[in-house]
Amino acid sequence: MSQDKPQQGRRIAVLTSGGDAAGMNMAIRSVTRSAIDHGWEVYGVQEGYAGLIAPREQGKIRRLRARDVGGILDTGGTMLGSARCPEFADPEVRRRGVANLESMGIDALVVIGGNGSQTGAHVLHEDGVEVVGVASTIDNDLLGSDITLGADTACNVALDAVDKLRVTATSHRRASIVEVMGRDCGYIGLTVGLACGAEAIALPEVDMSPEEVATRIEDAYRRGKKHAVVVVAEGATHGGAALERILIDEYGERIGFELRATILGHVQRGGAPTVFDRLLGARFGAHAIDCLARGETGVLVGLRGRAVQTTPLSEIIGKIKPLDMSLVELARVLAR
Incomplete structure (x- = not known):
């Protein structure tokens, strides 16, 4: 103009x-x-x-x-x-x-x-x-x-859902694996995982194997915790397969907790x-x-x-804003 x-x-x-x-x-x-x-x-x-x-x-x-x-x-x-x-x-x-x-x-x-x-x-x-x-x-x-x-609303909607899942997980001594949105960027997963004290957070930007996730859930069980939460961004796959499916199919018998998976999906776009x-x-x-x-x-x-x-x-076009990796480390430390 x-x-x-x-x-x-x-x-x-x-x-x-x-x-x-x-x-x-x-x-x-x-x-x-x-x-x-x-x-x-x-x-x-x-x-x-x-x-x-x-x-x-x-x-x-x-x-x-x-x-x-x-x-x-x-x-x-x-x-x-x-x-x-x-x-x-x-x-x-x-x-x-x-x-x-x-x-x-x-x-x-x-x-x-x-x-x-x-x-x-x-x-x-x-x-x-x-x-x-x-x-x-x-x-x-x-x-x-x-x-x-x-972004703030989506994270709050997802966090509210995870908090509610943790209530029932505690009652039945379960581990909840919650998939949140984030095909290419793990911002929601990282933010929600840190805010809810998740035992593990799987993100597209951070390589985390199913073995590592399973070990963290096992450790929580051995420490006497009544529940565990794993937050998985939808883009965090392993060998092309959904991480939550691998955990349930291959590690469900060993980790102590009963595993339940929940995909929040487009509910994260809703809400006031x-x-x-x-x-x-x-x-x-x-x-x-x-x-x-x-x-x-x-x-x-x-x-x-x-x-x-x-x-x-x-x-800005053609570029992706990187995650704050210091928050990834903070989430690991606080999940002990």
Whole structure:
């Protein structure tokens, strides 16, 4: 956006893409009402990039007014909907989306989502669209933000489930193996495992054999513990097989505890956003509009320390934020 572009009468759009995350609705609300405060019109794109490229007559891009985003801040998911759209990588397909925006007089776009979503935002920016990204993914694996929108809620939902499983595990002297989300990044597994005092935490980034996990469960049994908890990120496999299946099939007879496996799955995406995620969504959304107002585009809005800051999209795409390995060691020490 040129610095001398008139601010009054601007039209912007907002979309959510990829996996849903609690707090997205607060970000949509913040984007919408902050833009209206500038005197701009706001349009919501339904179903992410799939809605952006859909024929205009399908009505996937609709006007959002202040009242349209009322009553959504305490709900998880996204009122705009989301969808995977691998065909968006095709330049010809993207041009349909750009043409849809241009035909409606929309001159800027806010993209709320994770790595794949921000890759799409980056290529749109390279295609000439004024884009600002908002860091939102439960995996917290996006560079440019110390913590991403939705990660705190997902961890709290998973931790609540593990705490409840531990109650029944203690009653029956069982070991609970709990699979949490994290195909490529173990942030949820590490955070939940540390917070619940898990005997073992298996992550995609840390090589942990079934033998090592079984030994830790055995040690807990010998020390007289009434339960054990193993947190496994879904991407932590061994030889291509699910770690929990190997433990039950090959080690169930030796470790003392009766083993039970639970896959939390998409329940981690549900639930009302935490106070932290509501505040983060509000701050991120307002900052995205501030970026557009001052002509700063092609950037990701994220949290660095206590401040909301921006990072060029070109610096974050194709990269994964590494885990804090000091927390891995802390979890091991505290599980004694």
